[in-house]
Amino acid sequence: MTASQPSREPRIAAPARTGIVLGLAGFAAVVVAQVHAILTSPAEADMGHLQKIMYVHVPAAWMTFIAFFVVLVYSVKYLWRRDENDDLLAAAAAEVGAVFNGLTLALGMIWGRPTWGVWWAWDARLTSTLVLFLIFIGYLALRAFVDDAGQKARWSAAVGAIGAINVPIVYMSVKWWRTLHQEPSSPSTLDPAYTLGLRLNAIAMLILTIYFIRKRYEIARVERASEHAAQAAAMGTGGR
Amino acid sequence: MALRDDWRRVRAIAKKDLVSELRGKAGFNSVASLGITILVLLGLALGPDAAVLRHAAAGAVWLATLFSAVLAFNRSFQSELEGGALEALLLYPGPRWTVFAGKLLGNLAFVTAMVLIVVIAGVVLFGVRVPDAWPSIVGVLALGVIGVVVLGTFYASMASRSRAREVLLPLLLFPMLVPVLIAATTATRALLGADLMHEAGAWIRLLVAFDLVFLIATFLAFEHVIDA
Amino acid sequence: MPSNETFVIAAYSITWVVLLAYLAYLMRRARGSRAEYDRLTAGPESGR
Numbered sequence: 001m002t003a004s005q006p007s008r009e010p011r012i013a014a015p016a017r018t019g020i021v022l023g024l025a026g027f028a029a030v031v032v033a034q035v036h037a038i039l040t041s042p043a044e045a046d047m048g049h050l051q052k053i054m055y056v057h058v059p060a061a062w063m064t065f066i067a068f069f070v071v072l073v074y075s076v077k078y079l080w081r082r083d084e085n086d087d088l089l090a091a092a093a094a095e096v097g098a099v100f101n102g103l104t105l106a107l108g109m110i111w112g113r114p115t116w117g118v119w120w121a122w123d124a125r126l127t128s129t130l131v132l133f134l135i136f137i138g139y140l141a142l143r144a145f146v147d148d149a150g151q152k153a154r155w156s157a158a159v160g161a162i163g164a165i166n167v168p169i170v171y172m173s174v175k176w177w178r179t180l181h182q183e184p185s186s187p188s189t190l191d192p193a194y195t196l197g198l199r200l201n202a203i204a205m206l207i208l209t210i211y212f213i214r215k216r217y218e219i220a221r222v223e224r225a226s227e228h229a230a231q232a233a234a235m236g237t238g239g240r
Numbered sequence: 241m242a243l244r245d246d247w248r249r250v251r252a253i254a255k256k257d258l259v260s261e262l263r264g265k266a267g268f269n270s271v272a273s274l275g276i277t278i279l280v281l282l283g284l285a286l287g288p289d290a291a292v293l294r295h296a297a298a299g300a301v302w303l304a305t306l307f308s309a310v311l312a313f314n315r316s317f318q319s320e321l322e323g324g325a326l327e328a329l330l331l332y333p334g335p336r337w338t339v340f341a342g343k344l345l346g347n348l349a350f351v352t353a354m355v356l357i358v359v360i361a362g363v364v365l366f367g368v369r370v371p372d373a374w375p376s377i378v379g380v381l382a383l384g385v386i387g388v389v390v391l392g393t394f395y396a397s398m399a400s401r402s403r404a405r406e407v408l409l410p411l412l413l414f415p416m417l418v419p420v421l422i423a424a425t426t427a428t429r430a431l432l433g434a435d436l437m438h439e440a441g442a443w444i445r446l447l448v449a450f451d452l453v454f455l456i457a458t459f460l461a462f463e464h465v466i467d468a
Numbered sequence: 469m470p471s472n473e474t475f476v477i478a479a480y481s482i483t484w485v486v487l488l489a490y491l492a493y494l495m496r497r498a499r500g501s502r503a504e505y506d507r508l509t510a511g512p513e514s515g516r
Contacts, residue, residue, distance in 0.1 A: 048472040053479040079464050103486050110479045114472050134415035141411055145403040155398045158461040165457055166416055173419040215494045222501040229508040
């Protein structure tokens, strides 16, 4: 067995151009949607222009949940089929989800400070979003502290699936916990005047999210292919 | 009968863990002591106002329990790690779930005993007035302990074999136990008071649902996790 | 407390900082991973 045989790993294709187009489209869409929303939304009675924060905060929150849903689906799929790529996609979605989750929290606090007078008020939505963030972090930490690829994949999938099951339970329990006390008003149902702007921003964010997850997934696959190539090279050297 | 063999295996694993715990009693004693120490620290940090402490009692007991329990969970897989006994366990014929069930029962016994001590200490230190409804509180404690032990055992089976087990187990476990913490402390607080609004019932139902959901989920997931 | 408008500006600024920073991270990591992969697959194939 010579060391000069072609790599057994199929060569990863150069990044598809659709990737770049998707990214540009996503960013452009976000710009357009935000400009539209800012220019067309009226100032509110008591909150002035504060409501405009909803155009970034709410879509960020929705992207967080979508990403988590992707983690759930591909975690379960990995446990079922043991296809390495499913694990890599779940991990990509988790990382992107964590980013949007952090952003959601930051924006929630920025909205909360002028509204409630405090940076944090333990309201149901933000608190459960914070717990979700910690679950994401746990998932990513697990991957960081496990070296064996197979173990990493199986454990992440189990943790991701079981974590996802808990999300509605966490939300419900925090909500009940809050209803016993004074509930600070959450940025919940918006005036219909704002719905169109919100939907546009959400769709724009979604395009961007899909781009981020695909890009991160592509990176994961290339890195995994490098690992395989390095192992193959090491074994080839040892087999001589 | 296959099922009877499985149960024998479960009991054997649980018994092995408990016997080694009783022999090396240092383990249980130090974990229980840690629980009490945490209660003392919480009392010092939150007190000395008696009314404040009484209100904080439920939360304090549960926090002390959680922090001490993670030590118990990591230890429950420790003995297998040293000496490669986990691989040996898995080589024996029989379904994987028996390993999980055995570990679960062992941890349940351990944590229950620990909680008993922590609760008694908490009642004393935080000036809790034990109400007539105390059997319900015992029920809430039991349901909470089950939730903690089910998820704790499950995550410990992975964390204990990773590179950073001391931080990874609490990091994974604590966010997942948020519903248990909220439900158990709120229900306990309500029952310690007069539970005028009959809140405790809803929280107990939540705990039951939580325990069932994760008992099933962890049993299903364990076989994917245990392959050495 | 600063005006409400300041908070709105802060919100949109943070949003863009995060999105662009994450994009930069992805681009950098993509470049690095491809370079590594090319290096690893070019080596053995060039024969030794």
